[in-house]
Each structure stands twice: as structure tokens, then as C-alpha cells.
Amino acid sequence: MSNKMWGGRFATGPDAIMEEINASIGFDQRLYAQDIAGSKAHAAMLAAQKIIAAKDAQKIQKGLDTILSEIEAGKFSFKRELEDIHMNVESRLAEIIGAPAGRLHTARSRNDQVATDFRLYVRDTVDALDAQIADLQVALSEKALAHAATVMPGFTHLQTAQPVTFGHHLMAYVEMLGRDRGRLADARKRLNESPLGSAALAGTSFPIDRDATAKSLGFDRPTANSLDAVSDRDFVMETLSAASICAIHLSRFAEEIVIWTSPAFSLIRLSDAFTSGSSIMPQKRNPDAAELVRAKAGRIIGALTGILVVMKGLPLAYAKDMQEDKEGAFDAFSSFSLVIAAMAGMVRDMEPDAARMKAAAGQGYATATDLADWLVRTLNIPFRDAHHVTGRIVGLASERNLPLHRVPLADMQQVEKRITQDVYSVLTVTASVRSRTSYGGTAPARVRQQARRWLKKLGAA
Ligand code: ARG
Numbered sequence: 040m041s042n043k044m045w046g047g048r049f050a051t052g053p054d055a056i057m058e059e060i061n062a063s064i065g066f067d068q069r070l071y072a073q074d075i076a077g078s079k080a081h082a083a084m085l086a087a088q089k090i091i092a093a094k095d096a097q098k099i100q101k102g103l104d105t106i107l108s109e110i111e112a113g114k115f116s117f118k119r120e121l122e123d124i125h126m127n128v129e130s131r132l133a134e135i136i137g138a139p140a141g142r143l144h145t146a147r148s149r150n151d152q153v154a155t156d157f158r159l160y161v162r163d164t165v166d167a168l169d170a171q172i173a174d175l176q177v178a179l180s181e182k183a184l185a186h187a188a189t190v191m192p193g194f195t196h197l198q199t200a201q202p203v204t205f206g207h208h209l210m211a212y213v214e215m216l217g218r219d220r221g222r223l224a225d226a227r228k229r230l231n232e233s234p235l236g237s238a239a240l241a242g243t244s245f246p247i248d249r250d251a252t253a254k255s256l257g258f259d260r261p262t263a264n265s266l267d268a269v270s271d272r273d274f275v276m277e278t279l280s281a282a283s284i285c286a287i288h289l290s291r292f293a294e295e296i297v298i299w300t301s302p303a304f305s306l307i308r309l310s311d312a313f314t315s316g317s318s319i320m321p322q323k324r325n326p327d328a329a330e331l332v333r334a335k336a337g338r339i340i341g342a343l344t345g346i347l348v349v350m351k352g353l354p355l356a357y358a359k360d361m362q363e364d365k366e367g368a369f370d371a372f373s374s375f376s377l378v379i380a381a382m383a384g385m386v387r388d389m390e391p392d393a394a395r396m397k398a399a400a401g402q403g404y405a406t407a408t409d410l411a412d413w414l415v416r417t418l419n420i421p422f423r424d425a426h427h428v429t430g431r432i433v434g435l436a437s438e439r440n441l442p443l444h445r446v447p448l449a450d451m452q453q454v455e456k457r458i459t460q461d462v463y464s465v466l467t468v469t470a471s472v473r474s475r476t477s478y479g480g481t482a483p484a485r486v487r488q489q490a491r492r493w494l495k496k497l498g499a500a
Contacts, residue, residue, distance in 0.1 A: 052120075061359075063123045066366045071110050073159035074124050075103050077152060077235060080255040082143055090146065090245050095139035102136040103128070123362075124156070125149045146247050148239035150269040150357045155235045157365065159256065161278050164372050165227045171379040172220050172285065176213050177499040178386040183209040184490040188483035190468045191306060191396040192405060197298075199403035202468040205391050207481040210489045212292055217493075219285035226281050230274035233258035237265035240356035270356040272346060272364045279343040279368060282375045283336075289382050290336035296329040296385060305395050313388045328381045335374045342371035400468040404433045406443055409465040409474065418457050428455045 053061065079100055086096030106128055109115040121127045126149075133140035183206035193203035233253035236243065242265040249261035262268035299306040300314075309326060317323035345367040349360055407429050414425035431454045436446045444466035451458045464470060476482040494500035 058119060061122060062119045063362050063365070064117050064119055064121065064127055066369060067124045067153075067362075068110075068117050068127070069369060070124050070153075070156040070160055070365075071128070072107070073156040073163075074128055074152070075107050076159065076256060077155045077252075078128065078143060079103050080252045081147055081235060083255065084248050084251045085142070085145055085245075087251065088246055088248055090247070091139075091142045095142050098136045098139045099132065099143050102132045102140065105135055106131050123149070123153075125152050146236065146238060146243040146245035148237075148269075150239050151234045151237040151265075154237070154269055155233060155256070157272075158230050158232075158234065158258075158274055161230060161274055161368075162227060162257075165223050165278060168282070168372070168376060168379070169220055169223055171376060171383070172216050172223075173497055175379055175383040175386065176216050176493060177497050178383045179209045179213045179216075180490045180493045180497065180499070182386055182389070183207070183213070183486060184494070186391060187486040187490065188472075189391055189393050189396060190400045190472055191391065192400040192402070193481070199399070199405050201408055202400040202405050202471045203481040204472055204483055204486055205396065206483070206486040206490060209386070210486060210493070212288065213489075213493050215288040216285065219281060219288060222281035222284060223278065226274065226277040229277065231257075231259045232262045232268075233260070234262050234268035236261060237268035240266055240269050266356045270353070270361075272350055272361060275364050275368050276343065276346055276350070279339070279346060279371055282371060283340045283343045286336035286339040286375060286378060289378055290333045292382065293329040293332035296389070297326050297333070300324070300326045300329075304399070305392055306399065307389045307391050309385060310388050310390075313385050328385055332378045332381055335378050338374050339371045339378075342367035397468060401442055404436065404443055406466050406468060406471045407433050409471045410443060410462065413462050413465045414455065414458075417459075417461065418455070 082091070082096045082099040082103075085091040086093045106115065109131075115127075115131070117124075117127050118130075121130050129140065129143060132143065185206075186209070187204060187206040189205040190202050191205045191208065192199045193201050193208070233249065233256060235252045235256070236247045236249040253259070253261045296307070296309070298304055300309055309324070309328075311324075313326075313328050314324040315327045317325065346364055349363045353360055410432065411422065411425040411429040414420045414428055415422050418425075420428070432446060432451055433443070435450055435454065436443055439446075444463055448458065448460060448462075451462065465474065472481050472483065474482065476485060479485070491500060
């Protein structure tokens, strides 16, 4: 049987393998709500412009509403021979309302139709993701406020560097997520233009009103060039880029959770709700959720890479390659959503082991910089010389296996005779974090400020 939609030019139907490679209905049926909304806006505009009769437009609207409820009730049968969501909807419309269905595709092509549907879909997705990321920021800020003064080791090279607070560390992610949301919001702004009415590639000779359809679909304006509108997918690439960057942030955090929960570190604990056991080793509590967050970042980046490569050699305007823009993006968006939710769950669930954290923070002479700073401030020694003096004191402490604040004053004075008892006031980890009061620093008072500012901004204070 020749194809229903373009049977005029075709004597026979497609080979089975042609149908299989060509069909997108298996995945683009997700776009049904956007497709129907786009068609309703288009039909209303066609009638308002007197391109089709008002009574036909009414039948089209009613028919489309029926299809929407059929799909939502799970009563719609999607057919692969009808290729994609656009033709499945249109063909069902013809079954329901007959001849007027054939007027819907006036001044429109599947090329502008799919570009419109997908932009609407990505826009909805960005809005949902943004709300989820904001919730994760709330979880982080609340936990940070509760632990603004909980001292933990700060690392560089994963070697103990200087003490920080757990709250400060968590707030670092709140900042990253703030920029991630900014990138998504920016992508949303740029994608919110309506391709509808660009038709196949050149525009149309019918007196359509593109502003009207743009407005009724919540777009800011119609796209200004019909070729651009049907042939670019930068809105998908940009959104996936923003998602990839955010996923990388979350993957780094997931990696930290894996490290911190390892018994060798034991800095935090996840409850049974966010760990899993081992089928053989009864003692195990594995941070599977964190590991999967880390792994799914790879999948999201893979989807970004996929679309970049699909698009890179395509001449304008539409080519069927572009049908491959959707599956990877759908998968990436749902993986991303799961990743954010799992992260929010883990953040709410995690409890630091404050005693372990504090002990670990003091290991490896983490307050050596505080000693050097004291020498600079109190004895007016240039920092480079202070660094040298401190190095010698650290050497001495390590020979005797003592933490810095337990090295006797007499021994310190052998290295630098002007050192006084006052030096001990800066050598504990608690004193160290308290002293870091510079803007953006780890002092508990600063962390509380940051956390409160964010909670207020997030509407959660
Ligand atoms: N299913 C197609 C896609 O996702 C719709 C556009 C088809 N356009 C065409 N000229 N064959 O890209």
C-alpha cells in the first residue's frame, strides 16, 4: 500500500527495514502534548486569518482535544507506518473529523512543526529541572547552616591542606548550582522563539500571522529566518551543555561522597536509605547512588557529544539526520532529573562524623599556614621567611610525632626566638577556621551569612 500522506507520488509502500530506520514514533510520541498544542495554535491562526473556514477550525480543535484525551488515557494506538507523532496525530484527526483534517497542514511543514514541538518540550524540561536544582540548593544550604561550624579537612591534591567547615564545603556547590541555573535560564531565553510558520524551509505564500501563534504558545517572538528556524538544533546543544556542566559538578560531589564514606576516611555517613549492601560481605555499606550520579554524568555528556556530531556536517536546511536529536536528549534529561533528585536525597540524608572530621582536619599540619601568618602579623616577618621558619617547626614536630599545637614553646623558640605563648591561640583547627573571616572565607560566621542569603533568595528562609 502506498503511503497515506504522500501516496500521490508513490506507487508502493516502504520496505520493512526502511520503515524501521525511518520511524521515530517509538520515541517522539513523548512530544504529543506539544504537538497538539502547536496544531491547535496553528488551526486557530489559520481561521483568524481566513485561510481556513471557522467551522473547519472548530472541528479540528475538537478533534485534537479528543486525541489528547485518548493519548492521556492510554487509548491511542501509535502506528509505526505513520512514522512520527505529527502524522499519527494528523491521521487520527482524519479518522475522527474526516475531510477538514486535511486543512490543518496548510502553510506548515513537519520541519517547522517538529522544531516547534521540540523547543516547547525543552522549555518545559528546563523549567522542571530548574525547580529541582533549586530544591537541591535548599537542601545544601540547610545542611550548611546546621554545620556552619563543623570543622573538616580542606584538601588540595586530596592532601590535607587547611581546615574548612563542612558548611563551607556544601555552600561551594550551592554557588556552582547557581551558575548552572543561570546557564539553563540563558538557554531558555534564546530557545524561546517560535519556528512555526517557517514551513518547510522558505516560509509560505499564505497570509499567516506568526506573531499570533508565537504568542499563543508562550514564545517571546517568531524566529526571524525560516532556514535557520527549521535547521538548527543549537537549543538542544546549549541545554545539554548546561546540563553536562551541572552533571559534572554533581559528579565531583558524588565522588567526594564516595571518598568521605569510605571507612578509611569515615567523614560522613549515609543511612540505609541511600546505601546498599553486598551480597557476600556483610559489613558493607556501598554508596551506590553516589556512584550512579557519577556514572550518569557520562551518559549526559554522551548525549551532548552525540548531537554535536550529528549536526556538524549538515548543510541547511532540514535533513533526516536531525531526527536523531531527540532520543539522546530525552535520555539525558531524565537521567539528569534522577541525578538531581538522588543528590538532594543524599544531602538531606548525610550526617558528618564531627569528631572524625575535626581529628582529620588537624592531621598533616593543616594549621601550618596559620603559624606562618602569625609570624607575619606578630613579628612583621616577610611571608617567604615565615614560610621557611614554619617549615622548620613542622619538621621538628613531625620528627617527634606531635601536632603543631603540642610543640613546646622552647622548641619553637630554637627556630625563631621571638615566638611567644600567644602563637598557640592560632594553632588549633577551630581557631583556624574562625580566623578565616575574609569575604567568601570559611569562618562559621561567614558560612552562616552565605547560607542565610541563599535560603532567602531561594524562598526557603
Ligand atoms: N520525525 C521527523 C523528525 O523528528 C519530523 C520531521 C520530518 N521532516 C521531513 N522533512 N522528513 O525530524
